Amino acid sequence: MEEKTVKQPEDPQFPDVVLALCADYLRGRTEWDETPEALVLRDANGTGLAWESLGIPEEAWAMTHPPVVLAGYAHLAAQPGLINLPQGVVAVAFRYEAFVIAQDTSPEAAEAIRRRRAGGSAPRNEHVPGRVExxxxxxxxxxxxxxxxxxxxxxxxxxxxxxxxxxxxxxLMGNVPSALNTLMVAMSSQPTPHRNSSR
Incomplete structure (x- = not known):
């Protein structure tokens, strides 16, 4: 499938293209402990869809939990005229690192999951044996x-x-998908770019 020719979300192959572009973007990362990144997917120069960073400063990500930063940015983006948003955006994304656990990775992981489901306290995933980064x-x-x-x-x-x-x-549930949905609505309200326009 030629990804450069599938540019509209209504195209039946569009979800496959987005998945492939997400996977390619992750494969391009070579370091760990990177700063999170908010991204937009668009065809800015006529060569095909590509992820672009929204350029949220590194200092902003360090201020609080990154999903909260993303939610704050999405809230500001939803207010007309506060942020200069790119045009022609067909998807938005958040790239980050996380620790995950599964019930079958260790007894401690199974117990942490059980406690969370019951509404109790549990250690952060990064402190649970059997975690995966x-x-x-x-x-x-x-x-x-x-x-x-x-x-x-x-x-x-x-x-x-x-x-x-x-x-x-x-x-999907949580701050990240909620913020991304808000951001996508804000991006969708942008006027359609003119030919040869990058912003």
């Missing part, structure tokens, strides 16, 4: 489909793709 991209497209692509850290410092899923509108 991941690079993750969560995305939302202009049709409000949601995407989750993750790569698990390996012993050699590399990463192997472990999750690649598309969800119907508003299936």
């Amino acid at each position: 991941q690079r993750v991209i969560t995305a939302v497209d202009a049709c409000r489909r949601e995407y989750m692509v993750a790569a698990d850290r390996q012993a050699d410092g590399g990463a192997v793709l472990s999750t690649s899923k598309v969800f119907a509108a508003q299936k």
Whole structure:
């Protein structure tokens, strides 16, 4: 499939293109402990869809929990005229790193999951034996489909793709998908760019 020719979210192949671009973006990361990044997907110069950083300063990400920073940015973006938003955006995304646990990775992980489901306290995932560090991209497209692509850290410092899923509108829960949906609505309200216009 030629990704450069599939540019509209209404195209039946568009979700596959977004998943492939998310996976490619994660494969391009070579370092761990990177600053999170808010991204837009658009065809800025006629050469095909590509992810671009929204340029949220590194200092902003350090101020508080990154999903809260993303939510704050999305709230500001939803206010007309406060932020100069790019045009022609067909998807937005958040790239970050996280620790995940599963019930079958260790008894401590199973107990932490049980406690959370019961509404009790549990240690942060990064402190639970059996945890897996991941690079993750969560995305939302202009049709409000949601995407989750993750790569698990390996012993050699590399990463192997472990999750690649598309969800119907508003299936994912939490600050990140909520903020991305708000941001996508703000981006969708931008005028259609003129030919040869990059902003």
